[in-house]
Amino acid sequence: LIFLSNQQLDRLAELAVTSQGGAIDKAAARAAIKDGNGIEVALFGRMVADDTSINVDAAVQVAHAVSTHAVETEYDYFTAVDDAKDKSTDEDAGAGMIGVVEFNSSTLYRYATVNLDQLYANVGGDPLVATRAVEAFLRSFVMSMPTGKQNTFANNTLPDAVLVQVRDRRPVNLVGAFEDPVQPKPGVAISVQSTEALARAVREIDNAYGFAPISFHLAARSDIAGQLEGLGKRMGLEELVEAVGAQARATLGDQA
Numbered sequence: 001l002i003f004l005s006n007q008q009l010d011r012l013a014e015l016a017v018t019s020q021g022g023a024i025d026k027a028a029a030r031a032a033i034k035d036g037n038g039i040e041v042a043l044f045g046r047m048v049a050d051d052t053s054i055n056v057d058a059a060v061q062v063a064h065a066v067s068t069h070a071v072e073t074e075y076d077y078f079t080a081v082d083d084a085k086d087k088s089t090d091e092d093a094g095a096g097m098i099g100v101v102e103f104n105s106s107t108l109y110r111y112a113t114v115n116l117d118q119l120y121a122n123v124g125g126d127p128l129v130a131t132r133a134v135e136a137f138l139r140s141f142v143m144s145m146p147t148g149k150q151n152t153f154a155n156n157t158l159p160d161a162v163l164v165q166v167r168d169r170r171p172v173n174l175v176g177a178f179e180d181p182v183q184p185k186p187g188v189a190i191s192v193q194s195t196e197a198l199a200r201a202v203r204e205i206d207n208a209y210g211f212a213p214i215s216f217h218l219a220a221r222s223d224i225a226g227q228l229e230g231l232g233k234r235m236g237l238e239e240l241v242e243a244v245g246a247q248a249r250a251t252l253g254d255q256a
Contacts, residue, residue: 003046005038030054035124039133042122043114059119060112060137063173067106068194069182076101076152103153107160107190109178109198112141113171120252127252135245138164142219142237160191161220161228162237163198164244165213172211177201195220195227202231217243 004012011032015024034054045058080097114134123129142162145155165172177200182193206212216232218225219240228234235243 002048003041003044004033005036005041007036007038008033008041011036037122037124039123039129039136042119042130043133043137045122056122057118059115059122061115061171062141063111063175065108065110066175066178067104067181068109068178068197069107069184069190071104071106073102073104076103101149101152103149107182107194109175109194110141110159111173111175112137113173114138116248116251127249130252131245131249134248135241138244139237139241159219161195161198161224162218162240163202163220163228163231164217164240166215166217166244166247167213169211172205174198174201174205189223192224192227195224199228199231215247 012029015028015032019025030051030053037056041056043058043060046054046056048054077100078098082096085096114137116130116134119133120127120130123133142159145157149155177197178194182190182197184190185193217240218228218232218234219237220228220234225234
């Protein structure tokens with residue numbers, strides 16, 4: 001199992017086609033894999049135990065999504081019946097299959113971070129490609145949903161709030177905001193309470209460590225935006241992506 005980008009696969013295929021006598025030079029194959037990382041490899045890296053020279057350090061870290069409150073598991077009982085079965089006989093007249101699918105519904109805290117310096121190095125020092133990769137990842141992280149059981153549960157939701165912090169030192173995961181789970185209150189949405197807890201954690205960490213980000217970028221529903229007041233200008237998703245991309249482009253321009 002090895003993670004290769006499309007252009008690296010194309011170069012390997014070209015080597016296979018143009019090789020003399022069917023033998024592929026190992027050094028040439030290694031060079032075809034090592035250089036010219038695609039965005040997918042540049043973002044998520046590659047690990048090869050047998051040849052560490054073609055390893056790529058990931059530029060992205062993604063945490064498991066966790067609920068901000070206590071969650072109870074629910075059960076979806078289902079049956080499947082063979083429509084072509086001869087129901088006139090008593091043989092195997094029941095369902096073809098029965099079972100239970102466990103599920104829950106919760107407000108989730110999701111976190112990811114992109115190391116811009118590492119990404120810049122992984123794409124060969126190309127500031128345009130690195131910037132476009134940041135924008136593509138941010139947009140995809142916000143909009144994508146797991147596809148498993150999608151037809152069963154239609155989980156086509158969007159985040160209630162998106163908060164982007166740009167830092168020039170180490171990243172900060174704010175999951176500690178939910179160490180004390182949000183307690184449901186009549187008439188107050190859990191998403192609103194969760195956003196309030198997140199905003200409180202941001203301010204407390206910044207005050208405790210003097211570790212404020214360079215900038216905040218915020219997209220949120222109108223009824224939630226008030227909880228994040230003072231943490232950044234509220235904007236639409238595409239405007240947010242463009243703002244983060246512009247800041248990445250300016251940073252990489254300074255490096256160049």
